[in-house]
Amino acid sequence: MSDAGSAPDPRFSVAPMMDWTDTWCRRFHRLLTRRALLYTEMVHANAVIHGDRDRLLGYAPVEHPLALQLGGSEPATLADAARIAAERGYDEINLNVGCPSDRVQSGAFGACLMAQPGLVADCVAAMRQAVDVPVTVKHRIGIDDQDSEADLHAFVERVAQAGCRHFVVHARKAWLQGLSPRDNRDVPPLDHQRVYRLKTEFPDLTIVLNGGLDDVPGARSHLEHVDGVMFGRKAYHEPWSLAAVDRLYFGAAQDPTREAVLDGILALAEQMRRDGVPLARLTRHILGLFHGEPGARRWRRILTEGAHQADAGPELIVQAAQACLPRAA
Known part of the structure; x- marks a missing residue:
């Protein structure tokens, strides 16, 4: 198999957020925007295989278009989890290569995988072989001292060679040592321009910008440089901001009341x-x-x-x- 299925529109998405973007959050967000791509919380591949799938993977039809974010670093396990998710009707499978938490690092997945582009490529290749829906990757612009533009481009190039055509790029690097997950959301400086240049370097890839976005109307300007924007905390803490998304990004006639x-x-x-x-x-x-x-x-x-x-x-x-x-x- 391959990810030849129809890809969801990338122009606007709501980020996967642990303990936040569960099914009831997503059903609420669907009252505000019918077109934005919604993501689940990250679910580890082992949990999908061995856990309560109805609880972990359950959703309502109204939540489409809907992507499942998986965590893990073992290609065969990720492939099995992706196949289970695709059979349940998810529109996209996303691999987390951006979370910097200690728990994620101890499990050797998340942002620490940016140091192993070959392994990420193997994971993507195995997942693509297992499903017919798009397999995408969400990652940082760098980690620790591996944060040069050359490092970022080499990572994306290697993973793209495995067939990934869609990258969601959090425009901060992650400090895996010395910063908490909370600090990793604010302390490393944003570099949207670096993500712009990534799109210039790889014009045939879908590049979505994430990180520090807090103005839904104003974020349309980023679409001059990248293919989409992903909002996180703004969408969650000020959800009414999502009410303008379908009009501003997808041409709807009016906002919901x-x-x-x-x-x-x-x-x-x-x-x-x-x-x-x-x-x-x-x-x-x-x-x-x-x-x-x-x-x-x-x-x-x-x-x-x-x-x-x-x-x-x-x-x-x-x-x-x-x-x-x-x-x-």
């Missing part, structure tokens, strides 16, 4: 009640919906205080929204 999004949230809450899913699994993702708007603090307080009650349901969301939307009163 807050009232329509609230109706969708209430429908999700009703489904959760029917299925016995605690409401808090949704409300933690929607706390930022009214960020910067009158009543936002009350919205957050009511949801935070009430969502863990055993009988919490749509009524709590209506109550919380009353300070923000007149129609909800």
Whole structure:
């Protein structure tokens, strides 16, 4: 097999974020944008093979287009996990070569793999052989002292030779020694220009820019230099910013209204009640919906205080929204 399947549109995507981008987060984001490519949290290949697949890989059809991010460094294991994911209908399989956490490093995967482009190439080749959907790689611009532009280009060239055509590039290098994962998100300087030059060097590859993006309208300017942009923390903490994505990036006629999004949230809450899913699994993702708007603090307080009650349901969301939307009163 090969990744000859139709690739999702790369122009705008929401990053894979550990403990954040679960299925309820993604279903909420789909109320804001129908076209953005959504990613799962990183799942280790061993967990896919040996763990609870319904829990780890479960999603709703509305979440498409949807990519699964895998962690791991053993080609055969990654190939098996990719095949399982593709059989479950994921639109893309992404290999994590960017996470700098101690736990990831101890497992010899994530960002430390940038030091082993040959191994990453072997992983990509094995995954492509196993599936018909695109296999992509998310990585940093460098690690530790291996951070020259020549190092980055050599990495991408080697992995591209294995058939990867789509690279998501976090425009900070990762310090694997001496910085925490939190510091790795802020301390190493951003270098968007280096990612631009990577696209110039490899014009036939799809290059998506990630890292430090916090202005959804303004980020369109990056598309003059790369094929797409990926937003992370901004999309999560200020989710209303996603409401303009389909119009700005994909030509939709208009943005969704807050009232329509609230109706969708209430429908999700009703489904959760029917299925016995605690409401808090949704409300933690929607706390930022009214960020910067009158009543936002009350919205957050009511949801935070009430969502863990055993009988919490749509009524709590209506109550919380009353300070923000007149129609909800």
